Amino acid sequence: MVSAGQTATSTVTVTESNIAKTMKSGSLEVFATPAMCALMEEAAQAAVQPHLEEGEGTVGISLSISHDAPSPMGSTITAKATVTAVEGRKITFNIEASDGVGIIGKGIHERFVINNEKFMAKVGTRKASN
Secondary structure: OOOOOOEEEEEEEOOHHHEHHHHOOOOOOEEOHHHHHHHHHHHHHHHHHHHOOOOEEEEEEEEEEEEOOOOEOOOEEEEEEEEEEEEOOEEEEEEEEEOOOOEEEEEEEEEEEEEHHHHHHHHHHOOOOO
8 A cells, every 4th residue: 555655766777778868868967857757756656666556557647847967977866755745546756867066957757546457458449640
């Protein structure tokens, strides 16, 4: 059962693969905002997955963040997610990322609990129109 107060962290090192220049979110060799978003979502998912029923997962439904400070190559980035509310199948998190010097980003994230099999069956029925 998911409840307020549950937390988890995820950590990554800033390398060529997750800098703005490589991810095409900018031209500099600093930790990319899309990489920070992914790390924050990873931490949120980790905070709740152990508390879900067999066959359940979560999907992100909203993410509102600020990226407040740059982090150079070699930095260790840690994202922390804390469950702040559970409303039915919707879970809200406070999220933040830090690089050992200080907080580099923060915000609010929402995820929705889904049945993995049913969700993937719906995905299979979606077709792009040309």
